[in-house]
Amino acid sequence: MKSFERIALIVLDSVGIGALPDAEAFGDKGVHTLGHIAEVRGLSLPNLSALGLSNIEPIPGNPAAKSPRAHYGKMAEVSAGKDTTTGHWELMGVHTQKPFKTYPNGFPKELLDAFSQRIGRGVLGNKPASGTAIIDELGEKHMETGDVIVYTSADSVFQIAAHEDVVPLDELYRICETARELTLDDRFAVVRVIARPFIGRPGQFERTANRRDYSVVPPHETVMDQLAEAKLDSIGIGKISDIYAGRGVTRSVKTTDNMDGVDRLLQVLKEDYRGLAFINLVDFDSKYGHRRDPEGYGRALEDFDRRLPDILETVRERDLLIVTADHGNDPTYKGTDHTREYVPLFVWSPSLSEEGVSLGIRETFSDVGATIADNFGLNAPRHGTSFLPDLKMKQ
Structure with a gap:
């Protein structure tokens, strides 16, 4: 045809x-x-x-x-x-052929210690969570401390949430690049690192359209x-x-x-x-x-x-x-x-x-x-x- x-x-x-x-x-x-x-x-x-x-x-x-x-x-x-x-x-x-690695109990301490040291910020969360629920839970503490919110899901993802007024987008993207580098190690492998920026104040947080994904190649x-x-x-x-x-x-x-x-x-x-x-x-x-x-x-x-x-x-x-x-x-x-x-x-x-x-x-x-x-x-x-x-x- x-x-x-x-x-x-x-x-x-x-x-x-x-x-x-x-x-x-x-x-x-x-x-x-x-x-x-x-x-x-x-x-x-x-x-x-x-x-x-x-x-x-x-x-x-x-x-x-x-x-x-x-x-x-x-x-x-x-x-x-x-x-x-x-x-x-x-x-x-x-x-x-092989399911991607997931983290139902959060990421290992060895990975998060290396991540925190590289980015110069602490980590909050480290658990499977809904993206909106975890910023409602930890967004105010994040704004007070400057620590980034790290969470995962049932998928093979390392998600990093940060308020755009606390962690500027350019810095958040650099942080995600660091996470991407660390999670290419087979010990800590994930398919996608995802930037999850948000705005607003406690009780009224809202995720923005500035999400960015960092995937492994096929x-x-x-x-x-x-x-x-x-x-x-x-x-x-x-x-x-x-x-x-x-x-x-x-x-x-x-x-x-x-x-x-x-x-x-x-x-x-x-x-x-x-x-x-x-x-x-x-x-x-x-x-x-x-x-x-x-x-x-x-x-x-x-x-x-x-x-x-x-x-x-x-x-x-x-x-x-x-x-x-x-x-x-x-x-x-x-x-x-x-x-x-x-x-x-x-x-x-x-x-x-x-x-x-x-x-x-x-x-x-x-x-x-x-x-x-x-x-x-x-x-x-x-x-x-x-x-x-x-x-x-x-x-």
Whole structure:
């Protein structure tokens, strides 16, 4: 089939669509991010439904489309994890065989002593925590002492929170670079170091959009690397560049929230790029999934659904739009961790048949990367099967 000139890939961070067969092994029996939000507070997603949302899996209040506008399906994660990095790497052809190291009891004293000595500041916290909860708990003490707040989560992350008036951003970023250097040691390995700046006063603290992630690089070549090597565009919007440690990203566009991300994507789609525009919409996960807020999560989904027509109208005749997710985060489930789920898959273009067909259950997220590589004539990634031949073109 004739290839597409451009591909736009949207990751709805944590928008899972039902437990994977191995979910119980991850402590996630019976999870269903979309389904449970719909059951708890109702969901009105007419535009996603028109693409085929409930044709993938019945979502209460959203009837299956008689003639879905998009090709649709769902994808299984096969990597050994359920975090952001694992999911995104798998989308680009990398399977993670060994789970990333986590710190459910906090970081070892040896690491924190070396970290504190290097940065010239003390450390508060050192435990798994919600980012908003820990700044509410320790923000005032941080402002009094100048000690930085260090915390982790169920993911492999070393997070550093500091008030922007106490620790200027440039210093916070240098502190994170120090943590990144120290945690490259196999004894203390973490996948991401994250700067978590905040502002405000006790009782009214608020995290800012000046977050910055410092990730390890993928263990081998991704489809994005191939795009860059072929002199094609590989544009990362939102935290994409951070997730891949900048590798394979020819241009990075920062965002402040989901709706700003949609605005930035629309701007890129109006440009004459050739290759991939890849965006992560993080609010579903960071603001609502981890905080176990189904009401806020539902509103965010409906906000995106209202913007979907703008995206479809901007996609050009020879563009391909892919919408999916990177894991689940069922806000009705116990704890604050991601959940092991299938992710939805929507594939749409003005040049495809107006009646979409089922792409079935894909065996790995890497089918997305394989499709991108197939479209641009690149080497197939180590994992994944292209669904490009399965797309039904207009007659």
